[in-house]
Amino acid sequence: MFHDNVILAIDQGTTSTRALAFDEQGQVRASAHVELAQIYPRDGWVEQDPDDIWRDTLTVWRQALEQSGAVQLAAIGLTNQRETTLVWDRRTGRAVYNAISWQDRRGAGRCQALAEEGYEGLIQVRTGLLLDSYFSATKVAWILENVEGARAAAQAGHLAFGTIDSFLLWRLTGGKVHATDATNASRTMLFNIHSQRWDSELLELFGVPLAMMPEVRDSACLFGHTDPVLYGRPVPIGGMAGDQQAALIGQACFRNGMVKSTYGTGCFVLANTGETPVSSTHRLITTIGYRIKGQPTYALEGSIFNAGSAVQWLRDRLGVIESARTTEYLASGLRSNHGVYFVPAFTGLGAPYWDPQARGALFGLTRDTGVAELARAALESVCYQTLDLIEAMGGDGVSRPRVVRADGGMARNEWMLKFLADILEVSVERPTQIETTAVGAAVLAALTVGLFPSLEAAAAWWRLDARFDPSMNPDYRARLCQGWHKAVGRTRESG
Ligand SMILES: Nc1ncnc2c1ncn2[C@@H]1O[C@H](COP(=O)(O)OP(=O)(O)O)[C@@H](O)[C@H]1O
Ligand SMILES: O=P(O)(O)OC[C@H](O)CO
Numbered sequence: 001m002f003h004d005n006v007i008l009a010i011d012q013g014t015t016s017t018r019a020l021a022f023d024e025q026g027q028v029r030a031s032a033h034v035e036l037a038q039i040y041p042r043d044g045w046v047e048q049d050p051d052d053i054w055r056d057t058l059t060v061w062r063q064a065l066e067q068s069g070a071v072q073l074a075a076i077g078l079t080n081q082r083e084t085t086l087v088w089d090r091r092t093g094r095a096v097y098n099a100i101s102w103q104d105r106r107g108a109g110r111c112q113a114l115a116e117e118g119y120e121g122l123i124q125v126r127t128g129l130l131l132d133s134y135f136s137a138t139k140v141a142w143i144l145e146n147v148e149g150a151r152a153a154a155q156a157g158h159l160a161f162g163t164i165d166s167f168l169l170w171r172l173t174g175g176k177v178h179a180t181d182a183t184n185a186s187r188t189m190l191f192n193i194h195s196q197r198w199d200s201e202l203l204e205l206f207g208v209p210l211a212m213m214p215e216v217r218d219s220a221c222l223f224g225h226t227d228p229v230l231y232g233r234p235v236p237i238g239g240m241a242g243d244q245q246a247a248l249i250g251q252a253c254f255r256n257g258m259v260k261s262t263y264g265t266g267c268f269v270l271a272n273t274g275e276t277p278v279s280s281t282h283r284l285i286t287t288i289g290y291r292i293k294g295q296p297t298y299a300l301e302g303s304i305f306n307a308g309s310a311v312q313w314l315r316d317r318l319g320v321i322e323s324a325r326t327t328e329y330l331a332s333g334l335r336s337n338h339g340v341y342f343v344p345a346f347t348g349l350g351a352p353y354w355d356p357q358a359r360g361a362l363f364g365l366t367r368d369t370g371v372a373e374l375a376r377a378a379l380e381s382v383c384y385q386t387l388d389l390i391e392a393m394g395g396d397g398v399s400r401p402r403v404v405r406a407d408g409g410m411a412r413n414e415w416m417l418k419f420l421a422d423i424l425e426v427s428v429e430r431p432t433q434i435e436t437t438a439v440g441a442a443v444l445a446a447l448t449v450g451l452f453p454s455l456e457a458a459a460a461w462w463r464l465d466a467r468f469d470p471s472m473n474p475d476y477r478a479r480l481c482q483g484w485h486k487a488v489g490r491t492r493e494s495g
């Protein structure tokens with residue numbers, strides 16, 4: 001049935017939009033990507049142009065499909081940067097304001113005020129999230145309060161809210177379907193992760209009418225068909241999930257306790273915690289990993305805001321390395337980091353610290369410190385930050401995994417993966433396909449069109465490329481980790 005057919009995964013990310021065409025064995029037949037511009041209207045504000053997002057989606061779809069040489073497009077799976085918020089007019093399909101990015105901090109004051117009024121506990125219990133402007137609630141509230149006529153139009157039922165998945169689904173189906181999946185809903189701070197419904201009290205708290213909200217569906221289901229004008233015939237859209245949850249699926253982390261860690265600009269570690277949500281006392285997020293046939297599988301998540309961005313900074317701002325790849329050669333040329341630590345808190349520290357005031361710092365510099373030490377310290381910082389998350393998860397009762405599955409662009413760096421294994425004291429596995437986000441979206445769509453009998457069967461698409469085992473002397477490791485924690489402490493004091 002699938003011979004010469006492909007499943008198309010569309011991955012609408014923060015800095016780029018990608019499409020990958022997968023064959024029935026899970027092999028990538030073709031891919032295309034386009035960079036997405038960010039708009040910075042004010043300090044702390046980050047937006048994107050909804051029409052760019054839509055145009056790029058169609059461009060990468062067409063390019064990938066053309067290159068794949070496939071006879072038929074069997075189904076589409078969507079995955080997306082999460083939390084980014086859009087409000088559009090159902091009558092025209094046009095967004096009433098730019099997409100407000102997950103990175104946008106304009107809702108911080110509102111969150112602070114709500115925290116002072118004592119809402120943190122309620123929000124954590126209902127949504128699994130920390131009260132933070134990272135999530136969608138304060139973004140949609142801002143649009144309703146600041147875009148002329150928005151509130152009245154929303155009350156009259158003309159406006160629709162959605163994260164990027166929902167917006168693309170609306171456009172792809174020609175304005176026929178307004179829905180999202182449970183993983184994306186769980187990032188809005190308006191969704192009750194226990195009842196699996198929009199929370200009326202939270203909607204009221206943020207002044208968001210229920211009529212604006214998309215229907216919440218399973219991550220794998222027939223969301224709708226594309227408008228025939230797009231491909232000549234309707235194509236089923238069979239899967240949707242937020243990008244980090246899609247990576248959990250793409251990494252085949254289907255059993256309770258399995259952990260994946262994605263290293264791109266930032267780093268997101270997710271542990272599958274099974275059918276019971278684990279409530280964190282260590283400032284991690286409880287989120288929906290995926291929902292299949294009405295049954296949610298929960299995950300515990302730790303987000304690090306700066307990982308690959310530390311390497312980018314060395315390359316683009318300091319200009320001391322030619323490419324991200326050279327960090328591997330530089331780091332492996334040293335016997336030790338000579339006490340140099342880099343805390344890349346460019347935009348504050350994420351989990352488990354959640355310190356927006358902290359700023360980046362370098363420690364332990366001497367006259368002998370050179371580019372190699374800086375490059376190595378940047379790579380090491382990503383590993384130490386992962387350790388902090390794994391330890392926080394341990395504190396929340398998630399037993400230390402035996403293996404961490406790593407992916408994302410930075411997982412190309414083998415020196416880093418070996419150091420990660422040493423610091424975590426667990427094995428690190430890298431799959432052959434490090435674009436696991438797209439794999440996850442394709443898996444969900446493939447499940448819906450009957451390529452897999454169950455989600456777990458999609459583990460057949462996961463193939464090991466390389467495994468890194470820990471071998472560092474425990475005392476030496478303990479000294480290194482101590483140095484890191486001292487550096488983080490000093491960074492926070494100086495913020
Ligand atoms: N070999 C490498 N060593 C270290 N860092 C790398 C390497 N290759 C890519 N990176 C870093 O990984 C990031 C790119 O990963 P990618 O998954 O494409 O990111 P995103 O999807 O967040 O834009 C960049 O920040 C880059 O600096
Ligand atoms: O687009 P990415 O890969 O940077 O991922 C963004 C996350 O989904 C934000 O929560």
